[in-house]
Amino acid sequence: MGVRLEGKPVVQALRVDIKQRVSQLGEQGMIPAILIIRVGVREDDLSYEKGILKNCELLGIKSVVKGLPADITMGEITAVIEAANKDDSIHGIMLFRPLPENLDFDIIKNVIDPAKDIDCMSPVNLENVFEGNLKGFVPCTPQAVIELLKYYNIPMNGARVVVAGRSLVVGKPLAMLLLNENATVTICHSRTKNMPSVTAQADIVVAAIGKAKFMKDEFFTRDSIVVDVGINEDDDGKICGDVDYDQVFDKVKAITPAVGGVGTITTTILLNHVVQACEAALKG
Numbered sequence: 001m002g003v004r005l006e007g008k009p010v011v012q013a014l015r016v017d018i019k020q021r022v023s024q025l026g027e028q029g030m031i032p033a034i035l036i037i038r039v040g041v042r043e044d045d046l047s048y049e050k051g052i053l054k055n056c057e058l059l060g061i062k063s064v065v066k067g068l069p070a071d072i073t074m075g076e077i078t079a080v081i082e083a084a085n086k087d088d089s090i091h092g093i094m095l096f097r098p099l100p101e102n103l104d105f106d107i108i109k110n111v112i113d114p115a116k117d118i119d120c121m122s123p124v125n126l127e128n129v130f131e132g133n134l135k136g137f138v139p140c141t142p143q144a145v146i147e148l149l150k151y152y153n154i155p156m157n158g159a160r161v162v163v164a165g166r167s168l169v170v171g172k173p174l175a176m177l178l179l180n181e182n183a184t185v186t187i188c189h190s191r192t193k194n195m196p197s198v199t200a201q202a203d204i205v206v207a208a209i210g211k212a213k214f215m216k217d218e219f220f221t222r223d224s225i226v227v228d229v230g231i232n233e234d235d236d237g238k239i240c241g242d243v244d245y246d247q248v249f250d251k252v253k254a255i256t257p258a259v260g261g262v263g264t265i266t267t268t269i270l271l272n273h274v275v276q277a278c279e280a281a282l283k284g
Contacts, residue, residue: 034056034090055267078108126173137273166187
């Protein structure tokens with residue numbers, strides 16, 4: 001029988017460290033603060049916002065929400081971000097995506113101060129990741145995968161890891177983080193021929209391909225460690241991952257659930273970045 005790799009204990013371990021650092025910052029008169037910029041009133045944004053605010057309260061992090069109209073202009077949203085860049089009381093800027101079609105994210109992502117770019121949208125921070133400089137911010141989901149593997153003492157050093165997915169949000173930066181842990185990394189994607197024959201040779205498989213229940217039992221072996229990053233809806237409208245969890249669970253060594261797995265850790269990583277930004281600001 002497979003082992004279920006829950007995200008909750010990983011979060012609890014991270015919170016202990018974050019609370020300690022927030023307390024230390026408080027002793028020096030600093031309160032870490034996040035600015036959440038939400039354009040419009042999309043339900044998934046509101047749900048994510050609620051989760052962030054709840055976690056901020058738990059960890060002692062100040063939160064500020066700026067809700068903007070869906071028809072905001074490029075000039076107006078740019079002004080909001082530039083003001084936050086100059087505001088010393090704000091340490092991290094979180095901008096919900098996707099943005100309305102009238103806004104050009106390729107321009108906006110260059111406006112955010114890299115020192116406050118806690119969600120790693122700035123090309124400056126992404127470039128650092130690909131150069132192997134991990135002292136700044138890295139994308140939250142890839143870092144959540146690394147934290148999960150470390151918590152469960154799953155060896156990455158020398159391990160064969162397949163990342164299914166090549167997006168700039170997960171797949172590509174995750175490959176860089178895994179290389180930093182001395183893993184041997186293969187990236188699969190929609191054009192990969194006979195993907196199951198590739199993934200079945202891996203010690204660890206990370207599913208980030210964006211297709212509901214796409215990866216079946218033939219993609220894995222009894223020794224596979226499976227980390228499912230996908231968040232999709234199945235035919236019944238229920239949340240599911242990129243892996244067919246029910247079919248695969250008993251046929252692999254360990255696997256994360258679609259609900260309660262990696263996604264659970266991501267918000268905590270985001271807020272860890274806020275604390276990291278505050279610490280950097282204190283050092284000047």
